[in-house]
Amino acid sequence: MSDVSELPHRLALAWGVAERPERAPKRELSIERIVEAAVEIADTDGLAAVSMAKVAQSLGFTTMSLYRYVTSKDDLLLLMQEAVLDVEYPPAHDPADWRAELREWVQFTMELFRAHTWYLSIPVTGAPFTPNNLRAADAGLRALRSTPLDEEEKMSVILLTSGYTKSAVQLEADLARAEHSPDGVPDEAAVVAALRTLVDDVRFPNLYPLVDSGAYGGEGQIDDTAWGLERILDGLESYVGVRAAGAPGAGRDVRSEQDPGGTEPDEEADDAGHDQVSAHARDPRVKRAALQRRDAERRLREAQKSVRELERSLRDARRAERDAVRAAVEKSRD
Incomplete structure (x- = not known):
C-alpha cells in the first residue's frame, strides 16, 4: 500500500493512524481504556467472556458508545493482542550469542502467553501487520543477526520457534483447565495402576516399559517444554553450522537452478513416496x-x-x- 489511508480500519487503529472521535462530553472514554478493560475481562474470565456489552458495562458506558471508538469485536480482539505484545524484549547480547538470545526470546514469549492464555484462542487470519506483532518478530530476528542464515531462513526459524511456543503453552493451559474442570479428572495414580494391568508387552511392546516403570503419567524429572526447546535449538545449531560451512540452504532446489527445465527433486521424492503408499494400500496381500x-x-x-x-x-x-x-x-x- 502506498498510503496509510488505504489500511483496513482495524490496522489503522493498531498503528494509531485512524481518525479518533471527539471525547465524550462528560467522562473521557478512549480506545486505550476500552482495550485495557477487555484484556482484564479476558484475563479473569477467558476470551469467551469478552463482549462489547460487558466491556461497556465494566467502564460504565453504553454499548453503543464503544462503537464510536472500536467498530467491531474483531477490531477489539486485534487491539487486545497488540496490548499484550506492548512489552520490552530482553536486550541483545554483546558479543552476539544467537542460541542464548533465541532461547530468551522464546521463553519471554512463553511467559506472555502464560499470563494471557486467551491470546492463543484468537484465530490466526494471516501474516502479522500490526506494529507490536512486527516488533515481536523483529526481536526474534535480532537474535539471529550473527548467523549465516539468509532473511527467509531467519523468518522460518521464527515461525518454527513461535509455533512451538504457542503449542507448548496451549497444552499447559489445556491440562490446567482439565485439572480444574468441575467434572473433575480421573485419579491419575489409579489410572496408571490400572494401565499396568491392561498394557502388556505384546500389544504395546514400546510403551510397556514406560508404563511398567510407573513413569507414564507420572511427574518425571524432565521439563518437557524446556527439553523440547533445547532439541529445536540443537537442530538449528547443526543447520547453522552446515550453512556456515558453505552448504546451500535447505529447501533450495539446486538442481533446478542449474537445469531450469528439470523436475524438482523434492517433488519427485514426494510423488514416489505417495505412489508407494498408494500401491501398498491397494495390494491385496497387504489387506489380507x-x-x-x-x-x-x-x-x-x-x-x-x-x-x-x-x-x-x-x-x-x-x-x-x-x-x-x-x-x-x-x-x-x-
Missing part, C-alpha cells in the same frame, strides 16, 4: 495381512481378558481360603 493382524489382536485381547478373569478368580479363591482358615482357627480356640 492387515485383516490377519487385526484378528490376532482380537484373539489376544480375548485371551488376556480370560487371563484377567482367571487371576481374579484365583484371588477370590485365595481370599476365601484365608477366611476359612481364620474361621477354623477361631473355632478351635472356642
Whole structure:
C-alpha cells in the first residue's frame, strides 16, 4: 500500500493512524481504556467472556458508545493482542550469542502467553501487520543477526520457534483447565495402576516399559517444554553450522537452478513416496495381512481378558481360603 489511508480500519487503529472521535462530553472514554478493560475481562474470565456489552458495562458506558471508538469485536480482539505484545524484549547480547538470545526470546514469549492464555484462542487470519506483532518478530530476528542464515531462513526459524511456543503453552493451559474442570479428572495414580494391568508387552511392546516403570503419567524429572526447546535449538545449531560451512540452504532446489527445465527433486521424492503408499494400500496381500493382524489382536485381547478373569478368580479363591482358615482357627480356640 502506498498510503496509510488505504489500511483496513482495524490496522489503522493498531498503528494509531485512524481518525479518533471527539471525547465524550462528560467522562473521557478512549480506545486505550476500552482495550485495557477487555484484556482484564479476558484475563479473569477467558476470551469467551469478552463482549462489547460487558466491556461497556465494566467502564460504565453504553454499548453503543464503544462503537464510536472500536467498530467491531474483531477490531477489539486485534487491539487486545497488540496490548499484550506492548512489552520490552530482553536486550541483545554483546558479543552476539544467537542460541542464548533465541532461547530468551522464546521463553519471554512463553511467559506472555502464560499470563494471557486467551491470546492463543484468537484465530490466526494471516501474516502479522500490526506494529507490536512486527516488533515481536523483529526481536526474534535480532537474535539471529550473527548467523549465516539468509532473511527467509531467519523468518522460518521464527515461525518454527513461535509455533512451538504457542503449542507448548496451549497444552499447559489445556491440562490446567482439565485439572480444574468441575467434572473433575480421573485419579491419575489409579489410572496408571490400572494401565499396568491392561498394557502388556505384546500389544504395546514400546510403551510397556514406560508404563511398567510407573513413569507414564507420572511427574518425571524432565521439563518437557524446556527439553523440547533445547532439541529445536540443537537442530538449528547443526543447520547453522552446515550453512556456515558453505552448504546451500535447505529447501533450495539446486538442481533446478542449474537445469531450469528439470523436475524438482523434492517433488519427485514426494510423488514416489505417495505412489508407494498408494500401491501398498491397494495390494491385496497387504489387506489380507492387515485383516490377519487385526484378528490376532482380537484373539489376544480375548485371551488376556480370560487371563484377567482367571487371576481374579484365583484371588477370590485365595481370599476365601484365608477366611476359612481364620474361621477354623477361631473355632478351635472356642
